[in-house]
Amino acid sequence: MSDLNNKVALITGSTSGIGKEIALCLAAAKCKIMLNGIEGPDVAALISKEMTAAGASGVSFSGANLIESGGAANLIAATEKQFGSIDILVNNAGIQHVEPIETFSDDNWDRIIELDLSAPFRLIKHALPIMRKNGWGRIINISSVHGLVASVNKAAYVSAKHGLIGLTKTVALETAPEPITCNAICPGFVHTPLVDLQIAAFAKSKGISPQESIPAFIREKQPSQAFVSPSDIGAMIALLCSSAGAQITGSSFTMDGGWTAQ
Ligand code: NAD
Numbered sequence: 001m002s003d004l005n006n007k008v009a010l011i012t013g014s015t016s017g018i019g020k021e022i023a024l025c026l027a028a029a030k031c032k033i034m035l036n037g038i039e040g041p042d043v044a045a046l047i048s049k050e051m052t053a054a055g056a057s058g059v060s061f062s063g064a065n066l067i068e069s070g071g072a073a074n075l076i077a078a079t080e081k082q083f084g085s086i087d088i089l090v091n092n093a094g095i096q097h098v099e100p101i102e103t104f105s106d107d108n109w110d111r112i113i114e115l116d117l118s119a120p121f122r123l124i125k126h127a128l129p130i131m132r133k134n135g136w137g138r139i140i141n142i143s144s145v146h147g148l149v150a151s152v153n154k155a156a157y158v159s160a161k162h163g164l165i166g167l168t169k170t171v172a173l174e175t176a177p178e179p180i181t182c183n184a185i186c187p188g189f190v191h192t193p194l195v196d197l198q199i200a201a202f203a204k205s206k207g208i209s210p211q212e213s214i215p216a217f218i219r220e221k222q223p224s225q226a227f228v229s230p231s232d233i234g235a236m237i238a239l240l241c242s243s244a245g246a247q248i249t250g251s252s253f254t255m256d257g258g259w260t261a262q
Contacts, residue, residue, distance in 0.1 A: 003243050004030060004031050007241070018233055021234045029214075032055060044061040058083060060082045062078040066093055085134055089131075117164055122173055131212075137179070140185060145222070147162050165184050168183060223258035228255050
């Protein structure tokens, strides 16, 4: 992917899980990487080293909290200040909470909608003028199979991820005549800390250990009976950012081992 050399890529939530692997893929394509996450500077320092080793042409980190007021605007400003541009924006940071709607607290609803839907809106809003000035941009929103279908007890997450697909289509139409694209990726289960919490709850309900429960946990939803690999999501994003992705916009790509084919 030599055409990504020196492109500036901002990946939210890149201090863990899927976001970190996306950042590593873009680092391998020689992008300048802006990391973001709330794990703190020690974790960020370690991950920054991994980015440099993978081939990044520059690395920086912002601990901007995207739930806090002004967090998204600060992150865009920090990226532009550090690298003078933003070419690729990956809206990846996200949280989950699993509970029946009757007891689902307003606070959990607000936090999920804010991070999983409103933060991407704000980041796109602030990044677009920079992309337009440069005459090039790639926006990728990490939605979920839950942007396409629902599961019980995930009211806020399913609502936010469905909304993110709507946002993706709207931004794609608003940028369609320009060399800017906006797409969504909809993964099934990926083995990250976000899913570990759900595996632990599933295991508890069955009275077995989390490790033992994994095959049944996946089988319930994902016909391939295997986790989606975070690095495969990174590879998909590198493809969307390459010249081959120029006419791909407004699309949602499932990477779900057949979950939504059922
Ligand atoms: P993860 O828990 O491993 O990582 C979440 C990242 O978001 C971390 O870097 C964390 O620092 C960051 N983050 C959390 N709160 C933040 C805040 N307030 N401000 C800024 N950053 C914050 O999660 P993951 O599984 O890698 O999930 C990444 C994305 O992929 C999420 O949007 C999630 O909904 C989506 N997704 C995950 C799966 C899965 O099975 N793991 C499936 C489909 C979609």
